[in-house]
Amino acid sequence: MTAKISVGGAGVATLSICLAVLPPAIGTAAAQASTNGPATTGAVVFGKWCGDCHGRADGPGTRALERRYGNSEPGSLEQRIDLTPEFVEYVARHGLGFMPPFRKTEISDSELKAVADYLSQKQK
Numbered sequence: 772m773t774a775k776i777s778v779g780g781a782g783v784a785t786l787s788i789c790l791a792v793l794p795p796a797i798g799t800a801a802a803q804a805s806t807n808g809p810a811t812t813g814a815v816v817f818g819k820w821c822g823d824c825h826g827r828a829d830g831p832g833t834r835a836l837e838r839r840y841g842n843s844e845p846g847s848l849e850q851r852i853d854l855t856p857e858f859v860e861y862v863a864r865h866g867l868g869f870m871p872p873f874r875k876t877e878i879s880d881s882e883l884k885a886v887a888d889y890l891s892q893k894q895k
Contacts, residue, residue, distance in 0.1 A: 813889025816882045820873065821848065832870060839868075848890055856887035863887075 824832030825848045837846035860883055866872035
């Protein structure tokens with residue numbers, strides 16, 4: 772879907788904004804959030820804040836992690852089996868490499884906990 776904003780006056784400027792459709796996995800997670808409760812909330816928050824870099828095979832975060840680990844670990848965070856909640860929360864709040872830290876005004880403590888639990892669920 773595309774939204775257009777026009778500004779009148781001597782020079783008419785039009786700004787087109789393309790609204791991307793969520794990838795199927797994220798859309799599915801969002802749809803399940805109402806039926807599965809908090810466990811899926813982590814998937815939804817991950818899709819919103821982390822998915823562009825870490826939720827796609829061609830995402831810069833995924834590619835950076837593949838290089839960092841020499842493909843000994845998956846670059847996709849959702850495929851990792853070695854992530855602990857503490858590590859996920861620390862990296863999200865402090866950043867790592869070119870990944871910026873996320874402030875509490877962007878991802879609340881409860882949302883971050885949900886993401887950390889979501890990404891570390893394979894540890895349980």
